[in-house]
Amino acid sequence: MKTINEMFSLTADIEEMTATREQMILDIIRDEEVCAIKGIPEMLMSIKSKGMKMAVASSSSYELINMILAKLGIMDYFDSIVSGVDVKRGKPSPDVFLLAAERIGISPEKCVVVEDSENGIKAAISATMTAIGYINPTSGKQCLDGAKLVTDDFTKLDADMICML
Numbered sequence: 001m002k003t004i005n006e007m008f009s010l011t012a013d014i015e016e017m018t019a020t021r022e023q024m025i026l027d028i029i030r031d032e033e034v035c036a037i038k039g040i041p042e043m044l045m046s047i048k049s050k051g052m053k054m055a056v057a058s059s060s061s062y063e064l065i066n067m068i069l070a071k072l073g074i075m076d077y078f079d080s081i082v083s084g085v086d087v088k089r090g091k092p093s094p095d096v097f098l099l100a101a102e103r104i105g106i107s108p109e110k111c112v113v114v115e116d117s118e119n120g121i122k123a124a125i126s127a128t129m130t131a132i133g134y135i136n137p138t139s140g141k142q143c144l145d146g147a148k149l150v151t152d153d154f155t156k157l158d159a160d161m162i163c164m165l
Contacts, residue, residue: 022061026063026064026067034071036073036074037134039155042154042158043158043159045077046159047077047162048077049159053079053105055100055103056080057096057113059084060083060084062081069081082096082099086099092122092123093123093126094108094123095123097111097123097127097129098127108127111129112130112131112165114134115144117139118142118144121147122146131146133147133150134152135152149165
């Protein structure tokens with residue numbers, strides 16, 4: 001939101017804009033049908049079946065994260081959830097990823113991050129984690145430079161492939 005203010009020389013309150021944006025997203029998710037990205041439930045099931053730990057590390061609020069995970073029916077796959085409210089610095093700082101790794105007891109070098117943003121990829125790399133870039137058709141122009149693997153199809157990923165990265 002700060003960038004939007006700067007780009008258009010606006011004087012809007014950033015916290016108010018962020019809260020309004022989040023409420024709009026919550027309303028959409030609550031009221032509309034939301035479907036998981038093709039291949040995600042199967043990939044999560046494959047990872048969990050190998051006994052691997054997983055965490056969500058998002059800049060979003062707990063309310064939004066929990067609503068999305070519950071609506072998609074994938075909440076139980078994750079051992080921990082870390083929100084942007086848990087850290088002082090947002091992405092591209094690695095803080096949210098480092099806290100997620102700490103909470104699940106995995107060293108950062110052994111973690112794999114799936115991200116669809118340039119700042120997310122930078123944060124993962126700064127945390128010494130392996131990054132998978134997701135080409136998200138709803139994210140507009142994306143720079144996923146530095147990702148070890150870039151994909152637009154999660155049906156091709158499973159725990160064994162992720163372990164080989």
